[in-house]
Amino acid sequence: MPATLSPDVFSFLKKLTRNNTREWFNDHKDLYTQSRDNLIEFLEDLIMEMSRFDQEQAKTDAKKALFRIYRDTRFSKDKSPYKTNFGASMGMGKGNQKAGYYLHIEPGKSFLAGGIYMPDTAVLKQIRKEISLYSNEFLAILNNPDFQKYFPQLDQESKLVKVPQGFEKDDPMADFLKLKNFIVVHDLKDQELMDKEAVKKLAAIYETMKPLNDFLNTALS
Template sequence: MIKKETLDFLKELGDNNNRDWFMANKQRHDDARQNVIDFTQAVIKLLAKTDANLNAEADPRKCVLRIYRDIRFSLDKIPYKRNFGISLMQNPGGGRGSEYYIHIEPGKAFLAGGYWMPEASHLKAIRQEIDYNAHDLKQIVDTPEFIKLFGNIREQDRLKTVPRDYNADHPDIDLLKLKSFIAQHPLKDEELLKKDAVEKIVALCCKIYPLNVFLNNAIA
């Protein structure tokens, strides 16, 4: 589970986002990060029982994103993120692909999976897979349970025009217009603090797993 001290640190960091405060509270950051690393390891080990593309022995430290922001090209010079992000890549071939993502931030936590903003070649391959096998995708994302947990995937960011190589009257044009393929579920702070937080998050990931399989098969 995530410790209350971890959420408390992130909340206070949001109110004191400067180097002096951070350095004075560096040990609190290190303790919070270690909590997130331990949490990540538990998620990986349990989720790997369902998702064979995840290595149960993967180093969880490499899955927890750095808290330091890259401000080189940003007008916002706040130095630190207000969250811990956990990225569990699922593409067995390496490189970009589908993943599971856990966002830990007081009052704004969520779990997500799928493929955010695929690169051009991957997006083309996914659209081709939808063109050929839309029925398989719709059997995943159109079930009442999936919609209840993650919303309607068609309501995500879409092209305003018809994608190249497809006609406006294509029966699945709403899916072909998608720019990303994401399933997202909000998490309450109290859910993260409970002893069964790992089990609940893994159970949600398992609901996303078929979507990730469809996407990875498309770009394989």
């Protein structure tokens, strides 16, 4: 039976949001440890389930996939010492020059995501070239009914106003070429994550996004 995410994980994050101090955290570190251990167990089962359709995931270490809860406050006006969410990257994240998967757990704001986030200039250019050259293949992925069910569109954050240099202004794929990230996001309710079938249900959603990841990674190979 796959692991389930405990309500205590959400309870801990809610308490941390109200008490984001080192003193409170140190006094209640057992709540953090219990939540982290439960989440790692959940991730291990999720990664195993995902490896059924993406063999690369078999190499993912759940402990390493989970981001640190400690915030880097050096360059931030917000000096709160801790994140009030748990994030896990299965091959996706800022600076990763490869498409992958991500899970974000935060009371009332949870989501899963996939694709490639903030790629460097050279990688971005390669992806745009692939989209321009193989537009039919790219659109077939985005318009697939199973894909559309969870991901109606690519994320529009930081989108350019004009078509980037090196591409025709009237390129049929101009709207996609303006994107700086190639990611999809699906919001999750807290209860969905605590469902006893959550591992299988989340893996099934990730599976629908795999063709997009494959397309993006082919552009970089």
